[in-house]
Amino acid sequence: MLVNQEDIIADRADHANTTAWVADVLRSRIASGELLPGTKLSEQQLAASLQVSRNTLREAFTMLSIESVVTRYPNRGVFVASPDADAVREIYRVRRMLEPAAVQWGPNLDLSRLDAVIAKARAAKSRGLVAEMAAANQDFHQALVSMSGSVQLQQMMARVLAEMRLVFHAMSSEPDFHTRYVEENASLVELLRAGRRAEAAEVLRGYLDAAEAELLGHLVP
Helix, strand or coil: CCCHHHHHHHHHHHHCHHHHHHHHHHHHHHCCCCCCCCCCHHHHHHHHHHHHCCHHHHHHHHHHHHCEEEEECEEEEEEEEECCHHHHHHHHHHHHHHHHHHHHHHCCCHHHHHHEEEEHHHHHHCCCHHHHHHHHHHHHHHHHHHHCCCHHHHHHHHHHHHHHHHHHHCCCCHHHHHHHHHHHHHHHHHHHHHHCHHHHHHHHHHHHHHHHHHHHHHHHC
């Protein structure tokens, strides 16, 4: 993927904290699938492409390591993480706290945004594009948490979804994992449209329980 250096400089100039900006860039690349689990992150190449010092990059790596998005190995370097079963359990603990609460009580319901994500997911499903279905699913759940109106909760969800994207790679041999959630997401939107928010939150809890069980069934022998 080609990166426009002028865009990088402009984005960085708009960000008061360069370390946080670098972490955001790397997190976004991981969440989009550009950086896959197990990928070694080259300090030299990344520092040059992002036009930051190696010390700044190392600080960003530390932030991402705390989030379990990257893993440091002594004398080997920094790698994009490959989440295990314990990581999946922790991801879903966080998601069960964030998402149903935003669905039930969030003040910023944006049905147009949710409808657009569902349309994108259905188009990907009709064409058998698994990666695009996964991306639409990520967008959908980020949109749910955006209903909270909280910047901090949305940032937390972005971190969770970056780690979630790494988990999805473990399901690459199970394309149907994403397929069924397209219409389940659509059903949630219809409950929200009807004003049945408490019911939507309860359905979402069951949805998250089922997704976690399926992932653990795949990861745990």
